[in-house]
Amino acid sequence: MNAGQTQTLTIAEKISSGYILKDELGEKAFIQKIFADESWEIGAEVEVFVYQDDGNLKATTEKANAEVGEFAVMTCVQSLPTGAFMDWGIIKDLFIPYKQQKSKILEGKRYLVYVYTDEATGLTTGTTKFKRNPQYENLPYRNGDRVDLIMMNESEIGWNVVIDKKYIGLVYASDVFKKLYPLSDESGYIKTIREDGKIDVTLQAQGFENVDEFKQKIIDKLNDNYGLLYLSDKSSPEEIKDELQMSKKNFKKAIGSLYKDKVIDIQEDKIRLL
Template sequence: MIRVGEFNLLRVKKKADFGVYMEAIDQEILLPTRFVPAGTKVGDELKVFIYHDSENRLIATTQKPFGVVGDIVNLKAVSTTHQGAFLNWGLMKDIFVPTSQQLSKMVAGQEYLVRIYLDEMTGRVAATERIESTLSNENIELKEKDPIDIIIYRRTEIGFVVIINNKHTGILHFSDIFRTVDIGDKLKGFIKSVKGDKIDVALGQPGYKRVEDEGEKILRLLRENNGYLPYHDKSTPEEIQAFFGMSKKTFKMTTGSLYKQHKIIFTQTGIKAVEE
């Protein structure tokens, strides 16, 4: 069964002047010459993405779209009509968002967070802004400290609503954000708490794993600055955030850990790397 809007592993059935035909169960699908890898022979298996061309024919490509069916991605509108909008999908043919699937009238040049789906009526790949109806917090199998994929969805008074693993919604509180984030950003994080259908999340990794990651960052910055950085306990939280991209609390925990590991020393004016 061919999976439209996804990558398929298909065998080259025959060559033509304008490409090669990939063997499907009950049909042949053209892979145009420009996308055929050099040295391809009849019988070779290729991983190709399948979608419909402008004449509604199935076509294959080795190009990688910005997302496949089921993905939630941030795409830029390139043109609009009364029927809908076309977004740059990373392929030669743009992806269509019907007017009925827009939350507000899309404008060319603007970016929109959409879910890619397969239209049941046409069998073609399309996109929708109506994401929340496909998300649910009824059956949450996640638990505290589980690693997750996060997409920044929308801003609220207390933080950002985020999409978790393309399945659930949660809250990333402003107090847990120590870097600039924008709508559509894809980030790594973890579960802080699950209370009923309410999920709180944080960025990075939990506990000491997070400190260890920040430790590598501080050591790298030290190497890039001749082994010395003018930051210490008396530095303001704003100074720490601006340079390191972390809270002062995380900075103190991390430098304390590095000191115990004999990787840095504290001076009156900053921190210094221990020479190996």
């Protein structure tokens, strides 16, 4: 039975305060009645999150913010000299020892936390110390795949990001076209998986397959500006970025498609909605 993970267990016994669940090897975990369903029957299988509590395995139908091997943004609910307790999204808080804190964790503040199993104690633990741009093998992505991002921090070359709660990647500054904030959620796309196993991400889709998104953005901006937008294919990348939060490359693709569809007229210094 893997603590810190969601798994399917079998209902082995019903007691006054809840249920005893077991895995295929017969290892048991207790779940309180308040997290169980009245329709549960002995022998049925249920999906639960397993955690440790005072040396015992317990289970809950609540969804944890992150499982072992995942990142999540968590709020500190109590800070002590020995460590900090983080809101894990379940009845049990996640403990981060003081030595696993990149900087002192303060009560009420939000932090990016990685959940792992401590080899020395066997306990599910959190840390705010993790490598930037680590190398990976056998990644489940192809270039262009859409992913969910957590913004980590800005550096000289761009933004470090968490990809799908599991991997760390990089968005280069040249691919950033809007204001970003640490710990915020964004959508992104796999740009390149490098030979060294590092992941480059972009915030905007590449190619013509997502040009409709940019076309609609331009149309919305035209409608907001009485059918006129003082941008053209001669405008600088900075002007386009400030006005539309997109690259000049995507802008040119979008207005070219809109012109072909006879939706806009492209003039020397502006575009006009027809």
